[in-house]
Structures are given as structure tokens and as C-alpha cells.
Amino acid sequence: MQSAIKPLIRTIVFYVLSVFMVAAVLVAGTFAYDAIRDVIVSRGDLETLRRVQVDVASYRERQAGNLAERLGGATQQPLAAVDRRIGALARELRTNPAQGDFDPYALLRTGPARYAERLASHYETALTRELAAQELAYLQQVRAHLVMIEGRAAAQRELERLHRVHIAIDQAYRQKQLQVAQLGYLDQRRMEIKLLRGPVLNQLLSDVAARRMDEQRAAAACNAQKAALDRMEVPKQLVPFSLDAPALDRAVQPLDALVDELESAVTMHPVSRISGLLLQALPVAAGLLLIALAGKFGLRAFLYFVLAPLVTRRPPVRLDSPVPGQRSGPPEAVSASAASQTIRLRPHEELLVLPRYLQGTPVAAAKTTRWLLHGRPWTSLVSGMVLLTCVRTRTGEEPVVLSAGDGGVGELALVRVPPASALVFQPRALVGLVCDQGAPLLVEQHWRLASLHAWLTLQLRYFVIRGPVILILQGRRGVRVRQADGGHLIRQTATLGFSSDVAYSTRRSAPFLPYLQGQTDLFYDRFEGDHGIYVHDETTDATGKGGRVKRGLEGLTDGVLKVFGL
CATH class of the missing domain: 1.20.58 (Methane Monooxygenase Hydroxylase; Chain G, domain 1)
Structure with missing residues (x-):
């Protein structure tokens, strides 16, 4: 049997509670207003x-x-x-x-x-x-x-x-x-x-x-x-x-x-x-919302399919124009890279090297401390070539032994830069050099602010060293010197240097899926020239050692330094 009292009670309770809710809202509003x-x-x-x-x-x-x-x-x-x-x-x-x-x-x-x-x-x-x-x-x-x-x-x-x-x-x-x-x-x-x-x-x-x-x-x-x-x-x-x-x-x-x-x-x-x-x-919150809307994959797709093709169609970067008949030859490897290298200095030559790479010297050799590279204080500072050990020997028969100091991962290579030739190098790879005693080093800085390759790869400044000089470079698991025939692409993080008269350009990596997953970089380096060479690491740290913290913090720092050629 249906009761008429329950609906009435529910109605009364509803309106009473509504009154209390309205009163509570008014009181809360008054307090908030005050x-x-x-x-x-x-x-x-x-x-x-x-x-x-x-x-x-x-x-x-x-x-x-x-x-x-x-x-x-x-x-x-x-x-x-x-x-x-x-x-x-x-x-x-x-x-x-x-x-x-x-x-x-x-x-x-x-x-x-x-x-x-x-x-x-x-x-x-x-x-x-x-x-x-x-x-x-x-x-x-x-x-x-x-x-x-x-x-x-x-x-x-x-x-x-x-x-x-x-x-x-x-x-x-x-x-x-x-x-x-x-x-x-x-x-x-x-x-x-x-x-x-x-x-x-x-x-x-x-x-x-x-x-x-x-x-x-x-x-x-x-x-x-x-x-x-x-x-x-x-x-x-x-x-x-x-x-x-x-x-x-x-x-x-x-x-x-x-x-x-x-x-x-x-x-x-x-x-x-x-x-x-x-x-x-x-x-x-706005930044997170913007990132969520743009999306990691959407941004990578835009870079890969829109910006990367624009860069690859742009003219390459060439620091020096080749002059036929006025060059003595491209830079060349003196010996294959190894965990240690032996150098025999001529009487008019001297070795400038970071002390931790110097393994053994002749007893009669003269060793002094050189604060900076002669005539190049700024280059010394940005490349870490400070507080160098200067070694001079009496005869060319006295060997000086250098060894890599990267925990067994690095190797050293000797790259000779003849007169009238030049090599673009990464300061991070330079550990020493052999040059004439007292002769100032011919080190130049070249900016390429008008190149799209430079902006999208954040490589705006290049260091160029002119011969005659022998560079001592360190690389991961070894250093390889190749002819710049344009037939190979290498990772940008592996590039250690290249001849100044070769055409340097970038090419989009392929296929798309490894780049989308973060396993490869967007661009690879390419070098083209009749007589030029390029130098690169045997191996690279493709996984980004250090995880997300390194990619987030050190990656940002490395990107800023890369703008200045470091």
C-alpha cells in the first residue's frame, strides 16, 4: 500500500537541506568575499x-x-x-x-x-x-x-x-x-x-x-x-x-x-x-599542456619530414676553397690509432701535451711547463690545452711515449697537417701536438651564421689549424682517417675533424622509426672533396650514457657549447 507521508517527508527534507545548502553557500561566499x-x-x-x-x-x-x-x-x-x-x-x-x-x-x-x-x-x-x-x-x-x-x-x-x-x-x-x-x-x-x-x-x-x-x-x-x-x-x-x-x-x-x-x-x-x-x-601547467598538445612524436615528425629535407637541400659548408697547384697534400694519419703512440722529435721540434697522456720520456729530454699554446690563449682555454708539458729531445732517435687516459676506452692517433693545408678539429679531441719550436700556431675561428646546416646542427663556429703541425687526437676505441669522397655518413657525435677545403653537409637519418624512438640522431655528417679527409671516432656512445638526467642537463649544456665550436 503506497503511503502519502513518505513523499511529503522526502519533499520537506529536500527543501530543508536545500535551504541549509544555500545558507552554507552564502556563508562561505561571505567569508570568501570578506x-x-x-x-x-x-x-x-x-x-x-x-x-x-x-x-x-x-x-x-x-x-x-x-x-x-x-x-x-x-x-x-x-x-x-x-x-x-x-x-x-x-x-x-x-x-x-x-x-x-x-x-x-x-x-x-x-x-x-x-x-x-x-x-x-x-x-x-x-x-x-x-x-x-x-x-x-x-x-x-x-x-x-x-x-x-x-x-x-x-x-x-x-x-x-x-x-x-x-x-x-x-x-x-x-x-x-x-x-x-x-x-x-x-x-x-x-x-x-x-x-x-x-x-x-x-x-x-x-x-x-x-x-x-x-x-x-x-x-x-x-x-x-x-x-x-x-x-x-x-x-x-x-x-x-x-x-x-x-x-x-x-x-x-x-x-x-x-x-x-x-x-x-x-x-x-x-x-x-x-x-x-x-x-x-x-x-x-600551461607548459605541460602545451607539450602534451604538441606531443613528442608530432615534434619529431615535424623535424624529420619538414625541417630535415630543407637542410639537406641547402649548399654545404666549405671553410676554404681548394686552390689547384698550391697545396702540398691533405692531412694524413701518421700511424694507426692505438692505446699508446711513440713520437720521435726532431731537434727543431717540440711536443706540447697534457701531462696525464705523457707515459715515458728520455732521461736527457728537456721538459718544461707551458701555461698556454704560444700566441693562442683563447684556443688553449676552450680546448683545455692549459698547463701543458713541453718536451724537447736532442736527437731524433729518442722516443717519447704517449698513452690514452680514458680507462682503456680511448685510443690516440697522430694526424699530420702539411704546410699550406688545414684541418678543422674538435677541441675536445685534442690532447697534444708537435710543432716547430717557438713558432706560433696558426689557429683560426670561422663562424657560419648564414648556414642553415650550422643553425639546425648548432655548429656555428669552427676551429681551423694550419700546418705544418702534427695533432694528437683521442677517440673512443680508436680514431679513423678516411677520404672525403662523400660515400659515407657518420654520426655527428663521432666527428673529430675534417679538411678545411672539403664540403661539409648534413643528411637526414633513415629510417624514421629509430629516430622516432630516440635511437639515432636526426642528422648525419657527410664530407665531399677531391683530396680532403675527415677524422672520426671508431665508436660512439649512441645510448646517451647517463640516462635521462644526462640528456636533460648535460645535453642542454653540450648543445650550448656546440654553438661555440666546443
Whole structure:
């Protein structure tokens, strides 16, 4: 039997729950609205406080500079001028006493238009008072210094006056003594007997005694003044005025604390934290979405079927044009690559090699350290050819042994570059060379910014070395030298060098599926020339040793270095 009460109860419950849901949504919306509004208002207040902080800092710097300039010549001012300034500063500090506790939020009641102005005025007044107090303290030191200087100067002047008086009295005394000395023999004998002197001699003797007493009194006064001057303290050099920066910082510390407090409140507010996380995540999310839309396979397909054919149809890169009849022959391998190589130097030759590749040398050989390649400091740095060992032998019969230092994986090869010939080389493969003693190496740098081959393979700069020279190259499992007949393609990572007059180009790898799976590179190198050669590794690290980290981080670094020919 169907009940009419259940539908009614369900309807009532539904509407009651709907009311509660609507109320909950309204309450949550109100809270969210209030929170967002608080953040917006707080950010506005924070920007206002920051502007006030900047204005106060500018005011402080300006007033401090004026004060330092004003007090720079304080010691040169008269004492009366210093006293007047001290009195004015004392009256100013009494008239404007230090303000007590200050509530910056109380200024909000004055309205937002005057809030920043009143707040800046308050802290500028505090800075003005602190600067006035510092000026008063320094001027008091200046006054004491000037008083000491003037007192000592007055004592010095009095000493000079007494000295002049003593000199005058002493001269009068000496004149009287001279009159006595000029008397005749009888008058001098009469001077010794009181009854025989007479009025004239008595007066002369009285004048001599009076002048002597005056001279003694003047000398005593002069000595007493000199002793008093010596007891007076010699004024020391007054230390130049310097601002008490911590005191100025304390004057505006409440403003800085208010800015920090409000900034922390805005930063830690849930709305700010959520919005900040969203803003940080949006670019990453957009990038991931873009990568997902483009797709790894779509990008590889575009590179393989669109860009690669364009590159292969472009003219090859040729660094030097072949000149018939003016070349001595292409570079050539001196010997097959091996784990070690033996070199016999001629008397006019020298070996420059990285020390770790030098296995054995004759006892009589001369070995020195060469910081850089002669005349090529930049090439030395980018190729790692620094702190080289220079070896010279007396005769061509003394062997020098070199060995590869790649844990048994690498091998060394000697490639001779004749005169009038040149070889493009990878600096990473060069471990040493044999050249004439003291002769600068002819190493050139060639940029190919207009070549599409260069841009898509990121090989924009090429290093070219010109003969005569013998290069010592290291390769993986060996180094092979081939004729550049255009009949072979090799991996770009295996290329170690090629003749400068060959045509260097790239060809698209085939088939497509290995490239799509990341097992092969997009381009292979191709070399064409009548007499040219190219040098490459016997093996390559095709799997990308190091996994995804190497391909992601080191691969990016290697790509950037490859642009500069490294």
C-alpha cells in the first residue's frame, strides 16, 4: 500500500537541506568575499606604507647629507657662531619634545587621503629631532675644542708679551752694566767704597740694582707663564662628524616593523598563499599542456619530414676553397690509432701535451711547463690545452711515449697537417701536438651564421689549424682517417675533424622509426672533396650514457657549447 507521508517527508527534507545548502553557500561566499576584500585592502595599505617608507628614507638621506656638509667646517667657525647654533638647537629640542607611543592606525581616522602624508610627517619629525640631537652633541664637542684652542692661544699670546717685556728690561739692564764697565779706573775703585762714590755713582749703582731686580721679576713672570702653558692640555684633533646610523634606524624602526608585520600578514593570508601557488603553478601547467598538445612524436615528425629535407637541400659548408697547384697534400694519419703512440722529435721540434697522456720520456729530454699554446690563449682555454708539458729531445732517435687516459676506452692517433693545408678539429679531441719550436700556431675561428646546416646542427663556429703541425687526437676505441669522397655518413657525435677545403653537409637519418624512438640522431655528417679527409671516432656512445638526467642537463649544456665550436 503506497503511503502519502513518505513523499511529503522526502519533499520537506529536500527543501530543508536545500535551504541549509544555500545558507552554507552564502556563508562561505561571505567569508570568501570578506577574506578577499581584507587581502585587497591590506595590499593597498602595504603599498601605501612602502611609499611612506621610501619617502622617509629619501628624506633621511637628504637631511643627513645636508647635516654632514654643514658640520664639515664646524671647527673653522667662530666660537660665537657655534654658541648661537647650540642655543638654537637646544631651544628647538625643548620646543619639540620626543613623542611618546604612537599608534599609526589612529591616523586612519583622518581619512586615506591624509594617512600617508601624516604618517610620513611623523617619522620625518622624529628623524629631524634625532639629527638635531646628534648635531647638538657634536657642536658641544666642537665648542669645547674651540674653547681649549682659544685658551691656549691666549696663554701663548701672554707668554709672548712677557717675553718681549723681559727682553726690553734685560736690554736696559745690560746698558747700565755697560755704563759701569765704561767708567775709568778711579771711578770703578770709588764704586767699591761707599764714602767715596758721590751722588752720580750712587745713582748709577742704584739704577743697575733696580734694573737687575726688574729683569729678575720679568724672567720669573715669563717662566711662570711658560710653566702654566705647559700644564695646559694640548687640544687633540677633533674627530670628523659621523652619523649615528643605529639611532636613526631606531627612530624609524616602528615604521619598518609595521611594514614587516603587514607584509607578513598579507603573505601568510590563506587567500594570498592560494593565489601565489596558483600563479606559480599556472605557467608550469600551461607548459605541460602545451607539450602534451604538441606531443613528442608530432615534434619529431615535424623535424624529420619538414625541417630535415630543407637542410639537406641547402649548399654545404666549405671553410676554404681548394686552390689547384698550391697545396702540398691533405692531412694524413701518421700511424694507426692505438692505446699508446711513440713520437720521435726532431731537434727543431717540440711536443706540447697534457701531462696525464705523457707515459715515458728520455732521461736527457728537456721538459718544461707551458701555461698556454704560444700566441693562442683563447684556443688553449676552450680546448683545455692549459698547463701543458713541453718536451724537447736532442736527437731524433729518442722516443717519447704517449698513452690514452680514458680507462682503456680511448685510443690516440697522430694526424699530420702539411704546410699550406688545414684541418678543422674538435677541441675536445685534442690532447697534444708537435710543432716547430717557438713558432706560433696558426689557429683560426670561422663562424657560419648564414648556414642553415650550422643553425639546425648548432655548429656555428669552427676551429681551423694550419700546418705544418702534427695533432694528437683521442677517440673512443680508436680514431679513423678516411677520404672525403662523400660515400659515407657518420654520426655527428663521432666527428673529430675534417679538411678545411672539403664540403661539409648534413643528411637526414633513415629510417624514421629509430629516430622516432630516440635511437639515432636526426642528422648525419657527410664530407665531399677531391683530396680532403675527415677524422672520426671508431665508436660512439649512441645510448646517451647517463640516462635521462644526462640528456636533460648535460645535453642542454653540450648543445650550448656546440654553438661555440666546443
